[in-house]
Amino acid sequence: MLVSIITINLNDKTGLEKTCSSVFAQTFKDYEHIIIDGASIDGSLDYIETHKDKFTYWISEPDSGVYNAMNKGIRQAKGDYVLFLNSGDILYNENVFSKVENSLVKDIDLVYGNLWIEGRKGEGFTNKYPGVIDFNFFKRTSLGHAATFIKRTLFETYGVYRTDLKIVSDWAFFFKLICLEKRSYLKIDTIIAVFYEGGLSTASSYNELHKEERKKVLLENYDLYDINFDQLLISNKQHQKFYNKINPRVELVTTNRFFLKILNSIIGLFAFILKKKRS
Structure with a gap:
């Protein structure tokens, strides 16, 4: 080899x-x-x-x-x-x-x-x-x-x-x-x-160029919005805003850190399964 x-x-x-x-x-x-x-x-x-x-x-x-x-x-x-x-x-x-x-x-x-x-x-x-x-x-x-x-x-x-x-x-x-x-x-x-x-x-x-280039790649491949990808656990308000962009019909209430961890995984899954809209 x-x-x-x-x-x-x-x-x-x-x-x-x-x-x-x-x-x-x-x-x-x-x-x-x-x-x-x-x-x-x-x-x-x-x-x-x-x-x-x-x-x-x-x-x-x-x-x-x-x-x-x-x-x-x-x-x-x-x-x-x-x-x-x-x-x-x-x-x-x-x-x-x-x-x-x-x-x-x-x-x-x-x-x-x-x-x-x-x-x-x-x-x-x-x-x-x-x-x-x-x-x-x-x-x-x-x-x-x-x-x-x-x-x-x-x-x-x-x-x-x-x-x-x-x-x-x-x-x-x-x-x-x-x-x-x-x-x-x-x-x-x-x-x-x-x-x-x-x-x-x-x-x-x-640092800023690093963030922008990574965001560019992600947005090229997924139908995502303007997300702060550096934060794994973000505030309840930010989670609410982002989740509503994915599914505005769902009213989301976040209450604790454990749930935020679960939600973060869900957001990652959404991003993972969304199909590319650009070739």
Whole structure:
């Protein structure tokens, strides 16, 4: 089972070295490593050329953004599964691929594990993803690309990452596969990679863009109204207003937190079953 590891880099030689070292150290060797560099000028190219015999494919040229670079890697990949390990992300230890190998089987579309999240001051925690993923999961968060093995043929079937989205295209892809297309997935209870806080999608300056892009994707696929998708439990008044938009003939009275949790699930279900009105 061949794994295609795709690493994109732009002027992060230190991060690139850490990422590649974690790949080189793997005891499982049935992988190809693809490097997509965005014409770095910080010495990254020197590092790539020094280790070029360890890379199946590499290129250094300008790109139009993160997802454009990731798509370049996808088009070069030959593996059964693809793992995006971008510059600065590292595999948790040298046995990650060996632990995952038996779970990478042809009838599973997505295989994902956990992430170790490390803060700027060195503190960290395990981000454990649930074994069952639904619409409500994607209202809050997404799978970590560095912890998710994606069957390569899915990109042939559904297309590569959208480049009109600047920071949530991987979220949109996972959302489409799981919520819309009902593709299969498997959770394995092991830490796959280390993710360092401070990336593009975690920067506070991108919070509003993050919300707007996610809302855009949801509204493209569901007949929903202007919902605050970041809140799982909202006030009685907000629940009343939203539910009335779905079914104005029903008078709804919410009375307690437990009922709000139930109602939140119902709202998620409504969103899940509504048919697309736009192609």
